[in-house]
Amino acid sequence: MELAEVIKTAINPALAILPQAMDTPKARVIVLTTGAHESKYKDRVQVLNGGGRGPAMGFWQCERGGGVKGVYTHPASTGHLHNLCAARNVPFDIPTIWATLETDDVLAAGVARLLYYTDPAPLPATDDTEGAWKLYLRTWRPGAYDRGSPAKRAQLRAEWEGHHRAVRVVMGLK
Structure with missing residues (x-):
C-alpha cells in the first residue's frame, strides 16, 4: 500500500479518534516510518524467514505480549486504547x-x-x-536488531533512513 493511502485509510481515522494533541507532524512521521520499516505496508501478519506466520500483527507488527500488552x-x-477500541x-x-x-488498519495505527x-x-x-531511530529501538525493541549481527544492524539502520526520508517527502517535509 502506498504511504498516501495509509495516511488516508489508517492514520487519519486513527488520529481522529485519539486526543487531538496526539496528532502532530512528529507523531505522523514516526508512526508512518515505523509501519514502513516493519511491513513496508505489505504484510499485516509477520512473515518469518521460513514463510510461516510470526507473532506480530498489523502493518506496525505489534506483538500480543509486547506492544499490545504494553x-x-x-x-x-x-x-x-479503551476509547479507540470502543470507536x-x-x-x-x-x-x-x-x-x-x-484486519483493522485504523486500530493498528492507533x-x-x-x-x-x-x-x-x-x-x-x-x-x-x-532520534526517531533511537525512539523506535527503545519502544519497539525489534528482535531483528537486538539479535542481529553488526552488518544486519547497519542494514536495518540504513533502511530506516530511507523510510524516514520517504515519509517526509510524502508529508511535504524536508
Whole structure:
C-alpha cells in the first residue's frame, strides 16, 4: 500500500479518534516510518524467514505480549486504547485487540501511536532521523536488531533512513 493511502485509510481515522494533541507532524512521521520499516505496508501478519506466520500483527507488527500488552496496561495509554477500541467496536481485551490488528488498519495505527505515547521522552523533530531511530529501538525493541549481527544492524539502520526520508517527502517535509 502506498504511504498516501495509509495516511488516508489508517492514520487519519486513527488520529481522529485519539486526543487531538496526539496528532502532530512528529507523531505522523514516526508512526508512518515505523509501519514502513516493519511491513513496508505489505504484510499485516509477520512473515518469518521460513514463510510461516510470526507473532506480530498489523502493518506496525505489534506483538500480543509486547506492544499490545504494553499499551493495554500502561497508565498513559490504557484509557485512550479503551476509547479507540470502543470507536472501532473491538472488545477491550488483549487477545482480541491483537487479533484484530490483522484486519483493522485504523486500530493498528492507533495502537502504534499509543505505543509511542507511552515513552516519556518527547517525540523527535520531523527531520531527526537518528532520534526517531533511537525512539523506535527503545519502544519497539525489534528482535531483528537486538539479535542481529553488526552488518544486519547497519542494514536495518540504513533502511530506516530511507523510510524516514520517504515519509517526509510524502508529508511535504524536508
